[in-house]
Amino acid sequence: MSQLDLSGCKKRKRGERVFKFTMFGERGYPAEFNGSFQENVRALLDFGQVENGVCGAMASWSFHLEVRRHPLMELLMFVVEEPIELSLEVHCKQCHSGWGNHMICNKKYHFMLPSKFGSGENSKSNVNIELYRDQGHSMHGVFHSNGFGHLLCINGSEFGSDLAGYQIMEFWDRLCSGLGARKVSLKDVAEKRGMDLRLLHAVAYSKPWFGHWDYKFGRGSFNINQEMYQSAVKAIRNIPINLLAHQLGFGSSKNETQIVLSRYQVLSSHSLITLGDLFHFMFELRFRLAKENNSKDSHYPGIMSDTSCRWSPKRVEMAIHVVVEALKRAESRWVSRQHVRDVARAYIGDTGLLDFVLKSLGNHIVGKYFVRRCLNPVTKVLEYCLEDISRALPKQEAYPTDHNIEGKLKISWTQLMKDIFCLNKNIFRQKDKRMTNDGILATVHVASQIILDSKYLVKEYCDHEITHNDDDMNKKKVYCALILAYNIVTPYHGFVLKSNATFDELKYEVEKTFRETYFGLSNFVAMSIENIYPHGSDLVFKTVKPDSKIVIKYDQGDINEGLLIGVNDLIVECVCGTKDGDGERMVSCDICQVWQHTRCVEIQDDDEIPIIFICNTCEQELSHLPTNLP
Known part of the structure; x- marks a missing residue:
């Protein structure tokens, strides 16, 4: 099993370049990215630090990435070139998501953000990471040399990473675009506190969490197709809340579920009619609520309590707004204090007020932004950068919001998460067979299972590979x-x-x-x-x-x-209609050698596959054989 040996990568090497995490992969940063996929990869690796012996005989490079300056946060990204001659897995098991008939490529390129590099026990010198362990990194993506690739895993802050999941996903998406990737697939098994995000986000937004980066239905398991998936999403989103509440209005979950449903009807400034309306409102509310203390952003109590402040709250708020807008124009880039001051001077004539605000805002939260301030070690000049800390997703189209909602709400972020968990348990994970076999919950059960079985997603970055960025009309x-x-x-x-x-x-x-x-x-x-x-x-x-x-x-x-062919052929003929391997657990009949899903032949996921298995067809044929054979 190939492993990354990071013992020699503990300290930054002399002359090693540090790249900005939020810009890495953009056109021109660090490479121009104007060729074919392989040319772009080679151009990128020219900027990397060659690492000897990091992954055995495989060539490896590292990139030092700066996430922020204050407090300092840096990451290492490793790129490993895996030639087919050294590969332990010649056939790509991920390629069943749509291009398993492609020829095997000469090389794979692994892009990895190893999880949790810090001090002490988790320092780089003590970390060994298996190259073929899909789920052990903050990010692990692999590309074939023809530009087709797979995102094997991302693990955000819930799994110990210093980065949130959406930050890692934006980094990966930017990297794929810059390199000129053709198509990228992934297996969506993302969870939040045990809840399946592909289901909850389908109900709230008509698409999975990865869909916010344009990953779409690639292939369903158990013979699920795109039309079935879209119909299931539409059906579950359009379920009327009043009918759902009526069916849930008896049994032990009555009070808990109905109180939650009525709570958000009251909180919403408009009527919540369907299950999609409800979950969309709750998810949008989740992004507007602070995790613990819900205070009004416009008051800036930390700044206003400064004894040196001699300006009215209204004037201070205006100056803060102008400074934040000036930093927004920099698009997450570091700019000098003088530059910000010059831009703001066009709107705020009081230089004393501007100086006070610039001094007070450094490394403070303003609304959904964190205003970072740091002394540039080279120029010795103060610089500022604006970081959006509220986004758990790319920009959403939200419902019309009441700007005074924070003043009205008597609900915390923690309570909201408990309510989402409650609805998930009592609606989507209802264990009472009497309820899921009849009425509106039967529709929920069928539709949610189809959505859960649609976890193989694909994004097309570039339809055709282009070998040159050519402007020559000839x-x-x-x-x-x-x-x-x-x-x-x-x-x-x-x-x-x-x-x-x-x-x-x-x-x-x-x-x-x-x-x-x-x-x-x-x-x-x-x-x-x-x-x-x-x-x-x-x-x-x-x-x-x-x-x-x-x-x-x-x-x-x-x-x-x-x-030559990427995936080995299997004889698959399952009762669900599947005719080829779809990545789900299967069992083969010991007589006819035909493969079927274990779930379809009623072998539970927690049960081991039997040593001897005979399918129903062969079992019936055996039963018709004469029993008095000589």
């Missing part, structure tokens, strides 16, 4: 894929060619790219082009239009097909 693009035994086994790769390029030149570029990218194609020769029969000297763009898709034929010869 160059044009064409896209090529490889066909093998009547199946297209690669995604389309983009090629930028001169307007007068020949088919011989195109074949040369295709052969070079495919040999570098795919395992088993080291001797690849482009034989012919499907449905086109040009001579090598013919001009490409006299035969096909720019941006056309071309399929290259290849005779595999003696190549082992098992080394």
